[in-house]
Amino acid sequence: MPLSENAAAETPGRNEIDILIPDAFRDVLGYHLRVAQEVSFQAFSAMLEKTDLKPGWYSILTILSRHEALTPSELSKVCGRDRSTLTSTLKGLAIRGLIERRRNPDDQRSYSVCLTDEGFRMQSRLHAIAQEHDRRLDEIVGKDKDALLAILTRIVGSLGRG
Amino acid sequence: MPLSENAAAETPGRNEIDILIPDAFRDVLGYHLRVAQEVSFQAFSAMLEKTDLKPGWYSILTILSRHEALTPSELSKVCGRDRSTLTSTLKGLAIRGLIERRRNPDDQRSYSVCLTDEGFRMQSRLHAIAQEHDRRLDEIVGKDKDALLAILTRIVGSLGRG
DNA sequence: ATCAAATATTTGGATATCAAACTATCTTGC
DNA sequence: GCAAGATAGTTTGATATCCAAATATTTGAT
Structure with a gap:
């Protein structure tokens, strides 16, 4: 499959973090903060999924x-x-x-x-x-x-x- | 400054952080993460307020x-x-x-x-x-x-x- | 008595998110 | 070829936040 050089989404070898924190935001604190809080909150929510809480x-x-x-x-x-x-x-x-x-x-x-x-x-x-x-x-x-x-x-x- | 143990809301001399991060969450990482991301995002949003962005x-x-x-x-x-x-x-x-x-x-x-x-x-x-x-x-x-x-x-x- | 302030609620609006249904198109298998 | 299923994008519906403004009630001060 032909891939253009800068199409990150299709670049092989990319891992979860690469996807959630694209290169462009590599050293942008605010972005990291946002994503980290997001995954943390989602993990917490997931633990509550089967409760009535x-x-x-x-x-x-x-x-x-x-x-x-x-x-x-x-x-x-x-x-x-x-x-x-x-x-x-x-x-x-x-x-x-x-x-x-x-x-x-x-x-x-x-x-x-x-x-x-x-x-x-x-x-x-x-x-x-x-x-x-x-x-x-x-x-x-x-x-x-x-x-x-x-x-x-x-x-x-x-x-x-x- | 004297702080009563459990009447945070009514205690005089409380500062912003005390309010945004009540005692009960003092060492709860997830809570700090959430509040920090929140104020960060709000600060960013505020900077965009007068733009069309x-x-x-x-x-x-x-x-x-x-x-x-x-x-x-x-x-x-x-x-x-x-x-x-x-x-x-x-x-x-x-x-x-x-x-x-x-x-x-x-x-x-x-x-x-x-x-x-x-x-x-x-x-x-x-x-x-x-x-x-x-x-x-x-x-x-x-x-x-x-x-x-x-x-x-x-x-x-x-x-x-x- | 009146009027301003405070308390809580309601209403309306703005975001953001995902999941599922739907349309259109492409691909596969026969 | 053609039907069946997969895929791309959109629409719709539901949820979850949040705030601000308008409202009703009550209080308190004049």
Whole structure:
């Protein structure tokens, strides 16, 4: 089969990484970051595939498991999503009985969200899977983990949410 | 500054990172990866805000700028997206005159995509902005850049697209 | 009382993604 | 040749995000 020289997709000997990170992006940090996060998230999602759990629940349930009770607005600040974004997620969690809404007696507009017993159980299951996933990452990253965490934290700190 | 153990949202003196990366995820690599990529992508998007360029064009245009001509299927493999995902992006690029479609004389089903002169110009503009963004990242990452690239590449290689 | 601020929801819109159905065309096997 | 199956690209449908603006309700301050 005749191949033109620069048709990478057809070049023999290319491996997975070559395909996911084409030459043009060889030293483009942002691109690597994106692809790495993508495969990581997909791996995590795949581990959840056969459960009744959703990836998006992990951060919410975990934050709630550490907080006793938060209003949607507070939760929004902590997890860095718009309040309106949380509404549907919270609805889903409420329907499944994983969270409870407690009206604030001092403010009729407001209510607090907290985990039910079932919610805590779900959080545990999710946490176990997340741990398993992270152990996989730890293995890949090896001794550089702390350095990596430090760098990523620096990126978040410097770029903020602007 | 005194920090209560588990009431992060209400504790005074918390900074941006504390908010974007709550305590519960302090050493969860996957979470850091996600947030870091998120702020990085948002920073890049913000730089494009006042242009007529879209973040999603960057990879497509850049790959095309290196390849003379690719079919949508080949492009799909190179950039790791489903063929159907590309259709609408390519449509947008074609409407704006950034790409040209050349029917394959040997196969009427197929066509090749290649950049127009205008497409090359757009790629250059995007590339310049991407470089600027990446320089920002480089500054944050500092001398650890190569190590970081190596780790991210390892993650992509190990977790693949499975 | 009124009016501004705050709380949460709804609605609308923008992205991106994949999978499956569909059309048109090509290739194979007979 | 021609029917059957493979392939290329598109369309459609579903999911998952996300945010911003408009809305209703309530609160609090004047």
